[in-house]
Amino acid sequence: MAEVKTRDFVSASDAAMRDASLRRALRQVGGGFNEARLEAIEEVSWETWEEWREVARRTKIHALENLDYYLEMLHDRVTAAGGHVHFARDAAQANAIVAEIARSRSVKIATKSKSMVSEELDLNHTLDANGVEVYETDLGEYIIQLAGETPSHLVAPALHKTKEQVSELFHQKLGVPLTDDIEEMARVARQVLREKFLSADLGISGANFLVAETGTLVIITNEGNGRLCTSAPRIHIGITGMEKVIPSLQDLAVFLRLLPRSATGQRLTSYVSMVTGPRRNDDEDGPEEFHLVLVDNGRSRLLADPELREALYCIRCGACLNICPVYGKIGGHAYGWVYPGPIGAIVSPTLVGLKEAKDLPHASSLCGACREVCPIRINIPRMLLHLRHRLAESPLETENATTTGERQAAQAYSWLMSNPAALSAAAKVGRLAQKPFVSGGKVSKRVPLPLVSRWTGGRDLPAMPRQTFREIWAQGLESEAEIRE
Amino acid sequence: MVEKQNAISLGVPKDDFLGHVRRSLGRDQPLETAPVHLPLTENFADLEVRAKAATERLETIRGELVDRFEETARVRNWNVFRTSSVEESIGYMADLAGRLGISKAARADQPVFAELAVDSALQNTGIELFVAAHDESTSDLRVRQQIIESGLGITGADYAVAETGSVVVLPRKGLSRLVSLVPPVHLAIVRAKDLVESIDDVFLFRRLEYLHKGGDMGSYLNFITGPSRTADIEMKLVVGVHGPREVHLVLLA
Numbered sequence: 173m174a175e176v177k178t179r180d181f182v183s184a185s186d187a188a189m190r191d192a193s194l195r196r197a198l199r200q201v202g203g204g205f206n207e208a209r210l211e212a213i214e215e216v217s218w219e220t221w222e223e224w225r226e227v228a229r230r231t232k233i234h235a236l237e238n239l240d241y242y243l244e245m246l247h248d249r250v251t252a253a254g255g256h257v258h259f260a261r262d263a264a265q266a267n268a269i270v271a272e273i274a275r276s277r278s279v280k281i282a283t284k285s286k287s288m289v290s291e292e293l294d295l296n297h298t299l300d301a302n303g304v305e306v307y308e309t310d311l312g313e314y315i316i317q318l319a320g321e322t323p324s325h326l327v328a329p330a331l332h333k334t335k336e337q338v339s340e341l342f343h344q345k346l347g348v349p350l351t352d353d354i355e356e357m358a359r360v361a362r363q364v365l366r367e368k369f370l371s372a373d374l375g376i377s378g379a380n381f382l383v384a385e386t387g388t389l390v391i392i393t394n395e396g397n398g399r400l401c402t403s404a405p406r407i408h409i410g411i412t413g414m415e416k417v418i419p420s421l422q423d424l425a426v427f428l429r430l431l432p433r434s435a436t437g438q439r440l441t442s443y444v445s446m447v448t449g450p451r452r453n454d455d456e457d458g459p460e461e462f463h464l465v466l467v468d469n470g471r472s473r474l475l476a477d478p479e480l481r482e483a484l485y486c487i488r489c490g491a492c493l494n495i496c497p498v499y500g501k502i503g504g505h506a507y508g509w510v511y512p513g514p515i516g517a518i519v520s521p522t523l524v525g526l527k528e529a530k531d532l533p534h535a536s537s538l539c540g541a542c543r544e545v546c547p548i549r550i551n552i553p554r555m556l557l558h559l560r561h562r563l564a565e566s567p568l569e570t571e572n573a574t575t576t577g578e579r580q581a582a583q584a585y586s587w588l589m590s591n592p593a594a595l596s597a598a599a600k601v602g603r604l605a606q607k608p609f610v611s612g613g614k615v616s617k618r619v620p621l622p623l624v625s626r627w628t629g630g631r632d633l634p635a636m637p638r639q640t641f642r643e644i645w646a647q648g649l650e651s652e653a654e655i656r657e
Numbered sequence: 658m659v660e661k662q663n664a665i666s667l668g669v670p671k672d673d674f675l676g677h678v679r680r681s682l683g684r685d686q687p688l689e690t691a692p693v694h695l696p697l698t699e700n701f702a703d704l705e706v707r708a709k710a711a712t713e714r715l716e717t718i719r720g721e722l723v724d725r726f727e728e729t730a731r732v733r734n735w736n737v738f739r740t741s742s743v744e745e746s747i748g749y750m751a752d753l754a755g756r757l758g759i760s761k762a763a764r765a766d767q768p769v770f771a772e773l774a775v776d777s778a779l780q781n782t783g784i785e786l787f788v789a790a791h792d793e794s795t796s797d798l799r800v801r802q803q804i805i806e807s808g809l810g811i812t813g814a815d816y817a818v819a820e821t822g823s824v825v826v827l828p829r830k831g832l833s834r835l836v837s838l839v840p841p842v843h844l845a846i847v848r849a850k851d852l853v854e855s856i857d858d859v860f861l862f863r864r865l866e867y868l869h870k871g872g873d874m875g876s877y878l879n880f881i882t883g884p885s886r887t888a889d890i891e892m893k894l895v896v897g898v899h900g901p902r903e904v905h906l907v908l909l910a
Contacts, residue, residue, distance in 0.1 A: 397899040452875070
């Protein structure tokens, strides 16, 4: 499984906020994707949009409530179409399945189209270790593979890289001249990867949707690399999470309308490719073998938890990332695992362990924008609160969840607020104590106290006023000016 | 029909995996009856009725559909050439081949080319035209190599979708997966009768076909909507990264 760095959230987000080029890139995302999304929705009308969301949500609810039934149907139909279906309980198993297919069929070169699940499994590492040369072919994924990094966005994996960085990377790794022409960079990638496509034995893809009725794997792409991966090599392996199944071909239409509009504001991506089994006997071309690997890897825990099940409705459009004020400041890497942003803050803790990722549910202002933009109306803020609640209450996770300091501070606050005399005394003490830190009506210097220092290090607190409301009230509201002050 | 291979299954046995899913859902046993989901309750006769109604609906709005498709396709960056003349269609293709300055083009082997005799017109411009289909003399590799060397790939369309400006191709005998993908320029021929209103129409007709063929979907289906695109570097749009950079539609209607 991919390396888990969720424990470093605080230091990683701190570092991210100091990274000027990352901040610039993130501003572009926020603007670009969101505006395009709104335009695409307004084109069809908000009323229609809400209808689509409703239909999609109901379909997901139904599919997951009956997941065992639809997985069985999917298995039977894929098999009937001549494909092979493999089930993996966890990452190790999924990797072993792919490695075994590659080994038994003497695969030397594999090309991959974008798949977040394969990132989750760290599949490339396994293939490497088994002597298979593996090439990411989505331009963004190719860039980060060359750089030895991980995706920082669900849809645009290399958005944290500037064109100068990409040019430098291509120069070093591919020996091409430096350039500031993005088209030239795309041309280089096309040229290098074209040759790999044509020499690869194995094409690996993810899946955006799986249609149980017909045993069909659906991928939604723009570059054409997904089509090449599923067309040129002699073997195709589709690898994906078990929650991707929808019942009928007819259900697919609404998702094809929602996903591209939510992701990039496109009415439809350049390509929607639907794979049903291997090539038929009289087909001109196509893979001779089709394998589908269905991965659990912790998803059954989400399924079993009525509070969190709806996280599995996610179609990975990235809209919640693009709108999130926290993601917009820190980017994807700070979240420390494969799935960033608001939805990642729910999925990651459940897949890697809540204790391991205790900061993620707190990486949100609970403003609710993520829920508003989600094409499946997933109630992300509710689930974040639920996870916070669990962190605070669970005896198992207590030591790591809430620090003793936080606990004592909460107790002290509660005591203070129920003792008027103590509160008034504390106000007096506070007014004196804050003096060295106040300028211009704000506590603007870092206060060297545990807990308080983390807040004051990054933000200004309003200074305590000369008089509290209670003191003014006691004086009988002599002057309104004093209140304003 | 699909040739049956012995399915292999690595990893967890299916029943164990599904059992675990079932227990996660709070059930011990498989469902005794199928869950009720409207589309899956439809049988062949139901779909036939719906498909017939759809065909009639499409027939009555055919003219308007052509206009709508043309408009959407242009927005999706297809270069649309609309004409009712076979000669003009062929002329457009010959001009395109000339303008591109290519030495080789590939076309699929589909019925539409019986209507449109493009071969001699293209050959007259001095380019080599390869019909990308197998016979006894061509191997897989040769077909592939010829397509790779082609500067232009020409296909028909199985459907053209007014809602999205998409051309749908169903690779099969006579239609390689690579003709519309590997050459840097793709030209698709769309006739009025290929037009449907929405992606729902496509899926309705495919479902009918699926049941008609005893449960075979065909191995591949592609919606193609404009040129290959990427915005992976600094969100700047670049066309033609892995697929065609330039796409043309001859709308013969």
